[in-house]
Amino acid sequence: MDQVEVFKALSNKTRLQILNWLKSPAQHFPDQQNADFENVGVCVGQIQMKSGLSQSTISEYLSILQRAELINSTRVGQWTYYKRNEAGFKALEKLINQEL
Amino acid sequence: MDQVEVFKALSNKTRLQILNWLKSPAQHFPDQQNADFENVGVCVGQIQMKSGLSQSTISEYLSILQRAELINSTRVGQWTYYKRNEAGFKALEKLINQEL
DNA sequence: TTGGAATATCGGGAAAAGTCGATATACATT
């Protein structure tokens, strides 16, 4: 886990919001049909709509968060679903508590 | 505590190093004479020398870390001493654990 | 197998951050 990379990923209001939304997907994305929130998460389009930013920006943001190991993705058909990577958050906690 | 501001402050290798140095000043700054590390911390010049970056850059970095509430300063004569603000780190822990 | 929908990637313009040297300020000493 690259320290600077993680903190950079967290240095943006929209990206922090996305992480927060993904904490309780059912609550923040009531529109997503047939969603298996637990297993796969939320698809890019839903996140994009909620954010109000462009599709390309959100796709980019999601890959930044993924490179930082804070989320991970599952491709299902033409959709890519993203969910939180709790192992990454654990590693971040440890980083703050022990290494910073 | 502004979330984005804290993470931006942490998004830089040199600033992370400074925070780490300030964890055990006596070990990282053996040159500082008559230093009351516990009470006041380490002065700007020592940090600057160790970092290898310019005086202005380090002064700026220290104020970024201070605005993020991760360190605080004490002026003593012509020196400004900086030390870690453990309350800020506690707040950061809480942020990670509960709000992110 | 062609068309459409979802996502990713590319290229770019504007804003912010990184970093410097020069200068200003604040304080101490003579």
Next chain:
DNA sequence: AATGTATATCGACTTTTCCCGATATTCCAA
């Protein structure tokens, strides 16, 4: 008061980040 030292601030330049629209890719459905 004048000089010297430590730090802060300023102006400039370069690099990175923010965000967009356009295009490419991937997959599904007709």
